[in-house]
Amino acid sequence: MHRFLFVVLFALSVSVPLTAQTAPAKPSGEDVYKQRCARCHELTDSRVPPRTALNQMPSVRIMRALDFGAMMTVAYPLSRDERQAVAGYLGTSAPAINFPPSAYCSDRKATVSDKPKFSWNGWSSTPNNARYQTAQAAGLSIDQARNLKLKWAFGFDGDVTAFGPPTVIDGQVFVGSAGGVIHALRADTGCLQWTFQATGPVRSAIVAVPQGRRHALLFGDQTGFFYAVEAESGNLIWKKRIETHDAARLTGAPVVYNGNVFVPVASWEETRSLDPTYACCTFRGSIVALRVQDGQQVWKTYLVPEPKPTGKSKRGTQQYGPSGAGVWSAPTLDPKRGLMYLATGDNYSSPSTNLSDAIVALEISTGKVVWSKQVTPGDAYNSSCATDKQNCPDEDGPDYDFASSAILSQLPDGRDVLLAGQKSGMVYALDPTKQGELLWQVRIAPNGPDTPTSVGVQWGMATDGQRVYATTSSTGRTPPKDPLDARRNILDPSKGGGLTALRVADGGKVWYAPPIVCAPNAPAGCSPAQSAAVTAMPGVVFSASMDGHVRGYSSEDGKVLWDFDTVREFKTVNGVKAKGGTIDGPGAVVINGMVFINSGYSRFGGMPGNVLLAFAP
Ligand code: HEC
Helix, strand or coil, rough: HHHHHHHHHHHHCCCCCCCCCCCCCCCCCCHHHHHHHHHHHCCCCCCCCCCCHHHCHHHHHHHHHHCCCCCCHHCCCCCHHHHHHHHHHHHHHCCCCCCCHHECCCCCCCCCCCCCCCCECCCCCCCCCCCCCCCCHCCCCCCHHHHHHEEEEEECCCCCCCCCCCCEECCHHHCCCCCCCEEEECCCCCCCEEEEECCCCCCCEEEEEEEEEEEEEEEECCCCCEEEEEEEEEECCEEECCCCCCCCCCCCCCEEECCCCEEEEEEHHHCCCCCCCCCCCCEEEEEEEEECCCCCEEEEECCCCEEEEECEEEEECCCECCECCCCCCCCCEEEEHHHEEEEEEEEECCCCCCCCCEEEEECCCCCCEEEEECCCCCCCCHHHHHHCCCCCCCCCCCCCCCCCCCEEEEEECCCCEEEEEECCCCEEEEHHHCCHHHHEEECCCCCCCCCCCCCCCCCEEECCCEEEEEECCCCCCEEECCCCCCCEEEEECCCCCEEEEEEECCEEEEEEEEECCCEEECCCCCCCCCCCCCEEEECCCEEEEECCEEEEEEECCCEEEEEEEEEECCCCCCCCCCCCCCCCCCEEEEEECCEEECCCHHHHCCCCCCEEEEEEE
C-alpha cells in the first residue's frame, strides 16, 4: 500500500493515547502551510522551490523532507499530525520510489544461514558492542585494507541522508533508509532482492534472528513503530507501536536474547521545545522487551517517573516534568550476570532525575533496575536553551547525553570492565561488579561553556581488547545569517575531530591522530568532526568524518593507511542518481573481505548524500 495512505489509515484505525497535553484538533494542512511554510515558499527566490513545485512532489517525499531532509529543522516544532497534514495538502499521492528492473537480482530470494560463517548482525559484530571484527571474520589483512577500492555503490532514491547501518550475514545485506525503505541486497554485487516500506525513517541497525524455518528482521523506525519482517521475502510478520509519544524515535539498535527483543526508546521532544507554546516536556526514555515470536510485550522499564505539571515557562506555557533520559544506542548484554547495560541521555525539563546521563544495569529477565551510575547529575536541557530560553529549564544543561552504547570488555587481569564515551568528551571505565564504580576517566575532547556545540564522543567507540579507540565530534557551528537558509548551523571547516587510542587497562593515551581539516575548496557543510561510530579489526581502525572521508588508521600509531573521499557523484548499481556527503551516525562495517559505509548526512548543516558504498581490495 502507498505509504502515506497507509499512515493516514493507520492513524484512523488506532486510538493513540494522549500525552499529558490537551488533545489538539486534527490540524488542517492549509493552516500549517500558512503558518509554517508560506513565508518562504510564497517568495520568488531561486533558492526556494515555489509552492507549484511542491504541488508536483509526492507527499511521501515532502514527509521525508520534513522528517529527515532539507526541511528538518523547519519541522522540528511540528507534530506528526501537522507534518502529515501539510504533506498531504501540498503533495501528490504518487509513490516515492521506483527502481528499474535492472536493479534487481535474477534470484529475488534473500538467504540467511542459521550458522553463518561471518556476520555483522545489528549494531556491533558482537553483543558486547565492541565494534571489533576478528581477523578471520574481517577477511582483510592490513595490506588489503590499505588497498580497498570501490566495488559498488547503491543509491537511496529521493533521500538526502544515508544513515541506516548495514547488517551483513555471509553474502547478504539488509539496510534501512531515511525514506523508511528496508533493502535486501547481495553483498557481492549490490543487486536488490526485495524492499519493504516502513511507516517512518529507519536508522536503527537491523537484527536477524531465526524464526521457525525462516528468519525475522527486527528493527524500529523514527516514529515509534517496531517491526518483524521475514528476511527471506520482505513480508511483514508483525508491527507494533511500542511508544506512542508523538516525538518518539527508535534510533538505538535492538538486541535479542532468549526469544525476546529489547528495544531502546529515545525522542526528539528536546527540539519541540523550540516552539515557545510547546508544553515541555512529557517524553519518558524507556527500554521495552517484546517476544520475537509475536511482538507481545514482556516488560517495559521507564527511566524517568511519570511527568506532572510543574511551573509555567517564561512565556506562560504550562511545563511538565520530569522527562527525557532517552536511550539512543543499543543495550549491551552481559548474560553471565543476567544483566544488560543502557547508556542514557539528558532530562528535557525540571526536575532532573538520577537515571539521566547514566549507565543503567537492568535484569534481562524482568527489566528491574539493579544499579546505575550517573556521571552528570542535574542535566536538564532542551533546544530552547540554545535559542530564546523560553522553555529552558533552570538547570540549563550541559546536555551531556550518552549517545552511544557502553562496551563490555576485559582488563588485562581478566576482570570485566564497561567502557563508555560521553558527549562531554569524557571516556569512562566502570566496574560492572561494583555497581559501576569508576575505575578511570579520561577527557579526550575539550569541553567549553558553549555547549551543546562541544560534542565529544557521539556515535561510539571500538575496542580490540587492548585499546579503546574514541573519536571526537566537537563541530564548530554558527547559526546562518540568511533568514532563507533553512540550515540550523553553518559548520566550521577547521574545527572538531580527532581519534584517540587509550589503554583499556588504565586509560593511558597511546596515540592521538589529529583531525584533518577541510581543503580550502571544500564544499559548504564540510567539517573535520569525527562523529560517526568507530570500527576496529586487527591492525586497522576505521573512522569516517563529516568531511565525507572514510579512513583506515593504523592501530599501532594512528597513521592513515587508507583514505577515500565519498563527496562525489556515483554511478549506482540500482540506477539511482546518488552522491556522497557528510558521514555521521553508524560507521564502517567490516566483514568477509569487504567494507560497507553510508555517506550523506544533511542534519547539523552537513553535506547531503544518499549512497551506500561497498569496498574490497
Ligand atoms: C526558512 C524558510 C523556509 C521555510 C519556513 C520552509 N521552507 Fe521548505 N524550503 C526552503 C528552502 C530554502 C528550500 C530549498 C532547500 C534546498 O534546496 O536545500 C526548501 C525546500 C523544500 C522542499 C524540497 C525538499 C527536497 O528534498 O527537494 C520541500 C518539500 C519543502 N521545502 C517543504 C516545506 C514545508 C512543507 C514547509 C512548512 C512546514 C517548509 N518547506 C518551510 C525554505 C523554507
